[in-house]
Amino acid sequence: MTGDERPYGYVSRKQVKQLIGDTLEQDLPVKHVVDELQLTYEPFVLIPDLARRRNCERDWRELLGDRVICLEAPTDTVEVAAGLVGLYEGAFSDLDALAWHLKKQDLSRQRLGAVIRALTPFAATLGRDGIPRPELEDEHLPTNDDNSGYRRLR
Structure with a gap:
């Protein structure tokens, strides 16, 4: 090593x-x-609560990046898992559509907020967080994928 x-x-x-x-x-x-x-x-890790998040999030995030989903409480597991699949597969166009669906299922406002907070980082990687992409005026981003020369610190 x-x-x-x-x-x-x-x-x-x-x-x-x-x-x-x-x-x-x-x-x-x-x-x-x-x-x-x-x-x-398409692996994901769901960390069921904030106490366990402190103990293991960093290691899992280094292995799986934004596929580590941190819940506020274990009671949100079903809705978060279903939301992950729905967002990934395109059943929900964005977090607003998912929130609307969950609200129709009589999810409390507190639980709805916790589910959406847990899913926001991953939804952003799919461009489904409901935030419009920034418009760049006459600026073109580099298109090459060359190595930057920087090493990732772990």
Whole structure:
């Protein structure tokens, strides 16, 4: 391991054998498992409350970025999970459409606010947060994808 890698831990080959039944030659780095998972699936991590958020958000966010969804309370899990799928699949054009749908389901104002706050960062990555994109006057953003030369600090 080089100095700029963050140790995330390992998936135990013994637990894989016990829980799934597959045999691994060695423990696998969590980063490797997450990278492989993203080739086939759209993984998310829901952190169920603010107390646990303080303990684990940073590590999960380094692995999954905006696919880490931080809830204010576990009671919002169903609405947040459904909202994630609805936003990702395009069933809701934006957070306003989702909020309107949830309001029709008699979700309290407090819970509705908590659900929308939890989903706002991810919705923004899809351009579905309801915020218009800024208009740039005669300014063109660079189109190349060359490496900036900066290294990400972990």
